[in-house]
Amino acid sequence: MARGRPRKCDPEDVFDKALTLFWKKGYAATSMNDLVVETGMAKPGLYANFGSKDDLFTKALRHYFDRFLSTLGKEFAEADAPIDVALRTLLLGIVRASKGDTLCVGCFLLNTVVETTGTPSELRDLSREMGERRRKMLRDRLRRAVLAGELRQEANVEDLAQFISGQMLAIAAMASEGADRPTLERFAENALAVLPLARAA
Amino acid sequence: MARGRPRKCDPEDVFDKALTLFWKKGYAATSMNDLVVETGMAKPGLYANFGSKDDLFTKALRHYFDRFLSTLGKEFAEADAPIDVALRTLLLGIVRASKGDTLCVGCFLLNTVVETTGTPSELRDLSREMGERRRKMLRDRLRRAVLAGELRQEANVEDLAQFISGQMLAIAAMASEGADRPTLERFAENALAVLPLARAA
């Protein structure tokens, strides 16, 4: 096994570094040369392993979003915690992800959605679709909470999901604006303060 | 007066069109050639009138923000309306600005703050400073409301301003995600629902 010249770089490492750079600089501002410097893999290697710049970016965004779904998302959607606890965990998780110590600042998905708003493209469609999946995750969980009697029967699940989705975006945007972590955590708490209005008596 | 060859394009029109294009596509994805096509002014004319690409973008962003301050901002900061009415007017104004019929989608300032997060630059500093001015405007008005007895004496003006600032960003982000106007309006109403918690008894 492993015939031929051995690899210099682990493609997974390269992929992670590429994702990080795209996250930091965005699609347009990141050149293939930047990626070569950052990852240590020469250009033909990048194309052989990941396809075009567009392909690589798309894969990176998908990976980023899948990771969100399988960690914070899964925890939120599946855990048995009461709805208010689940929502608090989710928002504080977003704070941690948006302003981690070692990671990038902000949200890769929001960055992409903003960068691609102006012109129709597959990337724009993809990033918007991810937003829709996020809202669906919220709706499903909130609906469960209504059925479980945690939220009022008349609670507007659609609007509530949109509201929480907006708070997630707000946290990422404020992180990009330079807000520090305590500020974001207080914001999350204040955002959760509307919840009692929907809670069952 | 008006010696020399007459202008083909009104520089103000050119500037407006440049602002619109930067708003739609962002800094990196907009080339000087795009601007030439969009504005109808040849490249040397652009440089003569507005300086470098960076200069032109900076001027456009400043103009955009000044316009916000002198319309929605002024109305919010100076009008005598009760605080809840003023906040509703502000948020619904943001909805209108983020999803107008003829204008661009989203917020030019948010777009810039997001695009420039990853790397230090004057543009990053400028856009963050504008965010800070927006929060200061909110703090000042909220403090007035506290003094006027409209909000509880112990209300945390700092946090409340940050909360409203976040809602403004959320609206712009959701507009970029493709949300329609009624959705954004319902979001604004829900965001305002936290206000009673701070209102004086």
Place this chain on the structure above:
DNA sequence: CTGATTAAATACCAAGTGGTACTAAATTGA
């Protein structure tokens, strides 16, 4: 009509863009 003045338009520059053909190196199995 002339010369000064202002702006438009063309052409151009070096550097960088996404992407690829080709060569050189390093390993394994026979």
Place this chain on the structure above:
DNA sequence: TCAATTTAGTACCACTTGGTATTTAATCAG
């Protein structure tokens, strides 16, 4: 030792980038 195989690395491609020098056109004061 020698192909076969797989990767790394160099060099290159046509095209676009931000930015400018230069020429041409259009106006007005005298």
